[in-house]
Structures are given as structure tokens and as C-alpha cells.
Amino acid sequence: MGYAKGILILMSINIVGVCGVIILTGFTGLFSLGHAGFMSIGAYVAAILTKYFGIPFLLSMLIGGLIASLSSLIVGYPTLRGKLKGDYFAIAMMGFAESIRLLFSNIYPYFNGALGLSGIPLKMNLTTSLIICAIVVYFTFRYLNSQHGKLLISIREQEVAAELIGVNVTKEKLKSLLISAFLCGISGGMMAFYYTYMTPNTFSAELSNNMLAAVVFGGMGSISGPVIATIILTALPELLRAVARWRLVIYGLLMIIVMLFRPEGLLGNKEISLYPFIKRIKKEKKVRDVTIKEGK
Amino acid sequence: MNIFLQQLITGLSIGSVYALLAVGYALIYSIFDFTNFAFGALMMIGTYAAFYSISLVNFPLLGAIIIAMLITAVASILVEILAYRPMREKKASKLYLMITAMGVNIFIQNLAIQTIGGSVKAFPSDWAKQVVNFGIVKMPRSDILAAIISLAMLAILWFFLYKSRLGLGIRASAYDTRTAGLMGLNVNIISLTVFAISGFTAGLSGVFFGMKYAVYPAMGGISNKAFIAAVIGGLGSLPGAVIGGIALGLIETMVSAYVSTTFRDLFSYATLVLILLFLPNGLLGKNIQDKL
Amino acid sequence: MSLLEIENLTVEFGGLKALSNVNLEVNEGDFLGLIGPNGAGKTTLFNAITGVVKPSDGDINFEGKNIKGMRPDKIALRGISRTFQNIRLFPKMKASENVEIGIIRVPQYSIHDAILGLPKQRNKDKENYEQALRHLEQVGILEYKDAYAGELPYGIQRRLEIARAIATNPKILFLDEPAAGMNNDETKDLINFLSKLHKDTGITIVLIEHHLDVVMELCKNIMVLNLGSTLAYGNPKEIQSNPDVIKAYIGERRQKTNV
Numbered sequence: 074m075g076y077a078k079g080i081l082i083l084m085s086i087n088i089v090g091v092c093g094v095i096i097l098t099g100f101t102g103l104f105s106l107g108h109a110g111f112m113s114i115g116a117y118v119a120a121i122l123t124k125y126f127g128i129p130f131l132l133s134m135l136i137g138g139l140i141a142s143l144s145s146l147i148v149g150y151p152t153l154r155g156k157l158k159g160d161y162f163a164i165a166m167m168g169f170a171e172s173i174r175l176l177f178s179n180i181y182p183y184f185n186g187a188l189g190l191s192g193i194p195l196k197m198n199l200t201t202s203l204i205i206c207a208i209v210v211y212f213t214f215r216y217l218n219s220q221h222g223k224l225l226i227s228i229r230e231q232e233v234a235a236e237l238i239g240v241n242v243t244k245e246k247l248k249s250l251l252i253s254a255f256l257c258g259i260s261g262g263m264m265a266f267y268y269t270y271m272t273p274n275t276f277s278a279e280l281s282n283n284m285l286a287a288v289v290f291g292g293m294g295s296i297s298g299p300v301i302a303t304i305i306l307t308a309l310p311e312l313l314r315a316v317a318r319w320r321l322v323i324y325g326l327l328m329i330i331v332m333l334f335r336p337e338g339l340l341g342n343k344e345i346s347l348y349p350f351i352k353r354i355k356k357e358k359k360v361r362d363v364t365i366k367e368g369k
Numbered sequence: 370m371n372i373f374l375q376q377l378i379t380g381l382s383i384g385s386v387y388a389l390l391a392v393g394y395a396l397i398y399s400i401f402d403f404t405n406f407a408f409g410a411l412m413m414i415g416t417y418a419a420f421y422s423i424s425l426v427n428f429p430l431l432g433a434i435i436i437a438m439l440i441t442a443v444a445s446i447l448v449e450i451l452a453y454r455p456m457r458e459k460k461a462s463k464l465y466l467m468i469t470a471m472g473v474n475i476f477i478q479n480l481a482i483q484t485i486g487g488s489v490k491a492f493p494s495d496w497a498k499q500v501v502n503f504g505i506v507k508m509p510r511s512d513i514l515a516a517i518i519s520l521a522m523l524a525i526l527w528f529f530l531y532k533s534r535l536g537l538g539i540r541a542s543a544y545d546t547r548t549a550g551l552m553g554l555n556v557n558i559i560s561l562t563v564f565a566i567s568g569f570t571a572g573l574s575g576v577f578f579g580m581k582y583a584v585y586p587a588m589g590g591i592s593n594k595a596f597i598a599a600v601i602g603g604l605g606s607l608p609g610a611v612i613g614g615i616a617l618g619l620i621e622t623m624v625s626a627y628v629s630t631t632f633r634d635l636f637s638y639a640t641l642v643l644i645l646l647f648l649p650n651g652l653l654g655k656n657i658q659d660k661l
Numbered sequence: 662m663s664l665l666e667i668e669n670l671t672v673e674f675g676g677l678k679a680l681s682n683v684n685l686e687v688n689e690g691d692f693l694g695l696i697g698p699n700g701a702g703k704t705t706l707f708n709a710i711t712g713v714v715k716p717s718d719g720d721i722n723f724e725g726k727n728i729k730g731m732r733p734d735k736i737a738l739r740g741i742s743r744t745f746q747n748i749r750l751f752p753k754m755k756a757s758e759n760v761e762i763g764i765i766r767v768p769q770y771s772i773h774d775a776i777l778g779l780p781k782q783r784n785k786d787k788e789n790y791e792q793a794l795r796h797l798e799q800v801g802i803l804e805y806k807d808a809y810a811g812e813l814p815y816g817i818q819r820r821l822e823i824a825r826a827i828a829t830n831p832k833i834l835f836l837d838e839p840a841a842g843m844n845n846d847e848t849k850d851l852i853n854f855l856s857k858l859h860k861d862t863g864i865t866i867v868l869i870e871h872h873l874d875v876v877m878e879l880c881k882n883i884m885v886l887n888l889g890s891t892l893a894y895g896n897p898k899e900i901q902s903n904p905d906v907i908k909a910y911i912g913e914r915r916q917k918t919n920v
Contacts, residue, residue: 159464223762322480325476342753
């Protein structure tokens with residue numbers, strides 16, 4: 074049972090991070106390969122605050138998320154203003170994540186350099202992680218289904234037109250980056266309090282690639298799609314050891330195939346909703362009622 | 370003074386390799402308007418091609434370099450034909466092209482890790498490791514070779530792109546893909562040539578990075594430097610890529626010598642952010658407007 | 662005071678003058694046609710006014726305020742709206758959502774309103790949706806409200822773009838070749854629609870169009886651009902009999918037959 078529990082906790086941690094990538098890549102259309110950098114910042118800040126300063130872990134995670142969010146301005150401000158193309162942002166994000174890894178590997182007080190932090194208090198149990206995950210998914214859903222989300226999609230779809238209609242493209246992009254980095258920071262914090270041990274290499278490019286894969290497979294412009302993809306991608310390598318080794322080879326190949334043959338992924342621009350089910354059940358009930366009446 | 374001179378020459382050597390790599394990247398960017406994130410993986414393929422042709426078949430170094438260039442060019446063309454061209458024909462958005470490129474990168478790199486192992490190997494050429502003493506400065510043969518061949522390759526590329534008919538067509542399509550068509554050049558031939566050239570530069574610089582550092586599947590990460598160099602010079606500008614590459618090489622060696630080797634890469638990234646803040650179009654970049 | 666006043670506007674691209682010393686006055690309620698051979702600088706003029714390109718010289722005054730060099734979104738918020746020569750819709754959004762973006766532009770409620778799902782959000786969203794439907798009806802494409810913009814037929818896309826532009830409630834509307842690629846019937850529909858729109862709302866319209874008959878029929882005044890400068894300005898009759906205009910147009914036709 075402990076094993077299944079572990080997988081569920083990992084799923085919730087990954088979903089929280091993926092929600093960040095959904096906002097930025099799936100809806101705003103900004104390509105990022107450096108979200109592991111935000112997770113790293115969130116994880117280190119949260120772990121240090123709780124381990125050395127005894128701050129309650131939820132508060133530390135929140136602070137970690139906020140600092141990750143602020144740090145995103147280092148990349149976001151120079152690359153998202155003006156008419157710089159998305160390539161600049163993607164390249165700078167890669168550099169950012171790599172810089173964070175280098176930096177944390179060489180800070181010794183509190184960070185303990187490349188050896189990383191160990192003995193972080195274990196705080197992430199199943200209930201806590203599920204609750205945080207549920208809150209984050211709900212938050213993401215409400216945000217992206219409001220007019221804020223619609224503005225982001227318009228920017229992804231046709232930036233010039235959005236700007237000439239009067240949408241402040243830079244501001245909306247920066248807002249979505251701040252929120253995205255915040256969520257990844259929270260996900261990093263959860264990771265720290267679950268693993269209780271981490272090094273700067275825990276937050277490698279592989280982690281960013283995993284999150285990107287979930288969003289691509291699940292479908293751009295969808296929330297439920299990537300969430301389902303995350304659940305599958307987290308469970309599969311745990312259940313099938315053979316898959317684990319070749320996982321990234323398959324992800325890479327699948328990414329190309331999805332883009333070539335089914336760019337909308339599992340559920341591009343759509344959501345799985347319970348509404349049609351409810352409607353059908355109601356209808357069936359009505360039909361049954363009617364037949365019962367007629368039968369009378 | 371001697372130390373400075375030594376660093377200056379080392380910086381120019383590594384800078385010329387960066388310049389070569391940046392040109393290969395910028396060429397594709399300037400014509401197809403997307404970042405080929407598979408560039409690093411292609412570079413790695415070239416390095417391994419040279420590595421195995423020396424260690425398994427006992428090829429001479431120059432032969433290995435040529436093999437590396439050819440194999441990388443073929444790989445580059447295959448990626449173009451199998452992945453990028455179908456995407457362009459579907460008029461896929463730029464975001465999707467970048468994701469495809471990243472998929473190619475993840476696929477090739479991890480396939481290499483699973484098949485040949487992730488271990489770090491030394492480049493198998495003793496000749497290259499020998500240090501030549503010029504009196505005031507000392508340089509390993511690999512650095513001299515890298516500088517000479519990279520600069521020669523850049524000269525050949527310049528000649529091709531600026532003096533030949535096909536080269537003119539390629540540069541014309543960087544401004545407007547229709548112009549090349551008007552010149553009677555087949556767009557597919559242009560794209561194959563561009564990806565072949567880009568493959569040559571990746572394979573060649575891969576060998577030099579292999580000699581200077583080591584050979585390992587994740588070495589494609591070095592291509593980030595090419596991206597940075599291209600941004601410093603101005604994305605899409607070929608002379609800019611050369612200047613950006615050499616500038617980056619100099620910055621890195623100077624930082625390694627006078628500040629700290631550990632933080633060398635951090636300075637490269639900081640340079641990137643500073644350039645984006647104060648010179649977003651780079652040193653030579655043109656401000657390209659989206660056509661309305 | 663005129664609504665839009667352009668003085669000595671010059672736009673250069675790499676040393677070449679796309680527009681030189683263009684002067685123009687548009688009054689409230691005008692319906693102005695902008696014609697000229699290919700490469701005359703018509704779209705460049707639109708781009709300069711809407712902030713897409715930075716003029717190298719001159720002034721653009723809108724309601725007495727100089728808007729030259731302002732960010733495009735700020736210019737749009739002042740009440741300038743446009744459509745594009747090559748359609749620029751949001752392809753993976755529904756037709757109604759495309760129009761909604763034109764209504765929203767700047768978020769009308771905060772992110773925490775959205776997260777908490779306060780009535781403020783629900784009412785605003787509903788209001789916008791209903792207004793979007795009204796605009797779709799106005800341009801006669803209400804039946805397509807739930808279709809994705811990218812999947813609509815060409816003529817409908819053109820109309821949708823106009824609906825989105827109108828939704829911003831502009832003081833002046835710039836239409837860049839709205840009849841391009843339309844067949845005769847569609848063009849006729851468009852002419853009727855535009856003249857009705859102009860009559861009903863009194864909105865100021867500037868129209869670039871290659872079909873001269875469209876311009877002659879709709880516009881009160883016409884400006885002719887050639888090689889980046891004003892060639893002529895006047896009402897349709899004056900323009901039709903202007904020898905310079907005839908020369909420029911016949912010249913273009915000759916070039917075309919040569920190619």
C-alpha cells in the first residue's frame with residue numbers, strides 16, 4: 074500500500090508543476106525548457122526555511138513559490154517586452170535553469186553545494202499533497218477559463234492581432250509567467266518535503282522535458298488532457314520497469330509523432346467534463362419516468 | 370601580459386568554434402525562422418562518428434573529421450526531411466516546430482545514452498593533445514587545429530553564401546522565401562543545402578569540443594553557447610553569429626582565467642540577459658517586422 | 662476639430678521611403694477610400710497609424726493627441742481599430758470568442774475574482790458573450806457562433822474580423838482590403854453591409870480596396886497614394902477624372918500585362 078501511496082504523492086507533485094507549464098506553454102504559447110529552474114528555487118527556499126529556521130512547511134512552500142515567481146522576471150522582463158520572438162524566451166529559459174543549477178552547486182552555506190540538502194523534514198503525506206494538488210488544479214481551471222485565460226489564448230493564436238485590438242501582450246504574458254513559475258516553485262517545495270533529500274541535479278533538464286511531454290501529449294490548450302497525461306506518465310515507469318529505462322527515448326519519439334500526426338494531443342483545446350454524463354443520466358431518468366407514466 | 374596573451378589566443382580559438390556552430394544555427398533560423406533545438410544532438414552524433422572512426426577503424430584525425438561532417442550532414446538532412454519539412458508543409462505554428470525539434474533532441478540524446486552508454490570518454494587522439502610551445506604562448510595542437518579549420522570553414526561558407534548563385538538564393542530566402550522561387554531555385558534544394566551546411570558546422574565543431582573537453586551523449590548542451598552567441602550577434606544575422614561566437618569565446622576564457630572557472634557559464638548566461646536588456650536586437654541584428 | 666490629423670508623415674525602411682510627407686485629415690463620420698497601385702504605401706499608412714511601424718518623421722494626431730510612437734495596444738484602446746489584408750483571426754477560438762476578445766481587451770475583473778468565481782465574473786462573462794452574439798448578428802454570421810474561426814469559409818472569416826474590430830467600439834475603423842478574395846455576390850453583400858453600418862452607427866471608416874467600384878460606391882472622399890506620396894484627394898467624381906490618377910493606374914496595368 075505504501076508503494077501506491079508514493080505513486081499518488083508523486084502524481085500530485087507532478088500535476089502541480091505541469092499546471093504551471095499548461096498555463097505558459099499550453100495556453101500562452103511560450104516554449105520553455107527551464108521550468109525545472111523554478112522548481113529548484115521553490116524546493117531550496119522551502120527546504121532551507123523549514124530545515125534551518127523552523128518555519129512551518131506550508132508557509133515555506135508559499136515563500137518558495139513567491140521567490141520562484143519573482144525570479145522568473147529575470148528572464149521574462151528582458152525577453153517578453155517589445156517584439157522579441159519566442160526563441161529568445163526559450164533560449165534564455167534554458168540558460169536560466171542551467172544558471173540556477175550552477176549557482177546552487179557552488180553555494181555552500183545552507184545550500185551545501187553539489188552534495189545537496191539532506192535531512193529535510195518529511196512533511197508531504199498523501200492527504201496534504203492531494204489537497205494542494207486539488208487546489209492548484211481548481212485554481213488553474215478557474216484562471217484559464219476566465220477572460221484572463223481567453224486573452225492568453227488570443228496571444229498564443231495571433232499575437233499581432235491581439236495587440237492591435239488593445240491587449241497588453243507583454244503584461245498578460247508576464248502575468249502568466251509569474252503564475253506559472255509560482256506553481257512550479259510550489260511543486261518543487263512539495264518535492265523537497267517528500268524526498269527529504271535533493272541536489273541541484275535533481276532539477277535537471279530531464280524534469281523540464283517530462284513536464285513538456287505531459288503538456289504536448291495531453292494537448293495544448295487543455296487542462297484535463299495534460300493532467301491525465303501526467304498521471305499516466307508518472308505511473309507507467311513505476312509500474313513497468315522496462316519502460317523506465319527507455320522512457321525518454323519514447324517521449325522524444327512520441328513528441329515528434331504527436332506534433333506530426335496529432336498536434337492537438339489527447340484533448341487539444343478541449344476538456345473532459347462530467348457535464349455530458351450528468352445530462353445523459355438526467356435524460357435517461359426522464360425517459361424512464363415517461364415510460365413508467367405511459368406504462369401506467 | 371603573457372597570461373593575457375595566452376588567454377586571448379585560447380579565447381580566439383574556442384571563439385572561432387563557437388562562431389562556426391553559431392553560423393550553423395543562425396543559418397537555419399534566418400531562413401526557416403525557428404530554433405533548431407536538435408542542433409546539439411546532431412553535434413553529438415558528429416563527435417561520436419569521429420570518436421569511433423578513430424578508436425574502432427583507426428582512421429587518421431583528418432579522415433575522422435571528414436567522416437564526422439558527412440555523417441552529421443546526413444543526420445541533419447534526415448531530421449529535416451522526416452520531421453521539419455512535413456511540419457512546414459502543414460503550416461504548423463512556430464511553437465509546434467520548436468517542440469518537434471526538442472523531441473528530436475530528446476530522442477537522439479537518450480537513444481545514445483541507452484545504446485552506447487552515458488559515460489564520459491576522452492577523445493582518442495594523442496596527436497591533438499600535444500602542446501606546442503611558441504615561446505610566449507603554449508597551445509595544444511587541438512586548439513590550433515580548431516582555430517585554423519573553423520576559420521577556413523567560415524571563409525569557405527562566406528565564399529559560398531556571398532559569391533555563388535545557390536548561396537545568393539539561400540540568402541535571398543532569408544529575406545523572403547518567394548524571392549528564391551523567382552530566381553528559379555527550388556526551395557527544397559535550398560532547404561537541403563542549408564541543413565547540410567548546418568550539419569557540417571555541427572559535426573566539425575562537435576569534433577573540436579570532443580577534443581577540448583570530452584565525448585559524452587549529453588555534450589549537445591554545448592550548443593546552448595551557439596544560441597547565446599547568435600543572440601549576442603543578433604538572431605538571424607550570419608556576420609553577427611561570427612562576431613557573437615568570438616566575443617563569447619573571449620569572455621569565457623577571460624572569466625576562467627581572471628574570475629573563476631566554475632562561474633564561466635554563469636557569465637555567459639548573464640551576458641545573454643544583459644544583451645537582451647540593452648541591445649535586444651544584438652550587435653548586428655535587424656529588427657524584423659512581422660509582415661502585415 | 663478633425664478626428665485624425667496626419668502631418669508630413671514619413672516612414673523609411675532601410676533608407677527607402679515607403680511613405681514621404683503624407684498629409685491627411687479625417688473628420689468624424691467620414692467614409693474615406695484609400696487607393697493606389699501595389700506598393701503605394703497604403704498598408705504602411707495603416708501600420709504607421711496603428712503603431713505597427715515607427716514613422717521616421719511627422720505627426721499623427723488623434724482627437725488632438727499625438728499618438729505617434731505609442732504602443733499599438735495603447736493606440737487601439739484610444740479607439741482605433743483595424744482589420745488585416747491577410748486575415749488574422751484567432752483560429753483555434755470559436756467565432757464568438759474571437760469577438761469577445763475585442764470586447765474584453767483589458768481584463769475587466771481580477772484574477773482572484775476569477776478564482777473565487779464571484780458573481781462579478783459570471784455576469785461579466787455572460788454580458789460579453791451576449792454582446793459578442795449581437796456583433797455576430799450585426800455582420801450576419803450569428804449561425805457560425807460556435808465554429809472555430811480557422812475552420813470558417815473565407816468570406817465569413819472576413820466578416821468575423823470586421824465583427825471583432827467593431828466589438829472594440831472604435832471611433833475610427835480601418836479596413837484593409839475587406840473584399841479581397843470575395844466573389845461578386847459576397848462583395849455586393851459587403852458593400853451593403855458597410856454602407857448600412859456607416860449609416861446606422863455613424864462610425865468613421867477608412868477603407869483600402871483594390872476593387873475601385875467598391876470604393877467609388879461607398880466612399881465620400883478618396884485619397885490616392887502612389888510611390889509613398891499623395892497623388893490626389895477628392896470625391897469619387899474628381900478622382901475618376903483626375904489625369905494623374907488615370908496615368909498611374911494605366912501605368913500599373915501596362916506593367917501587369919508585361920509581367
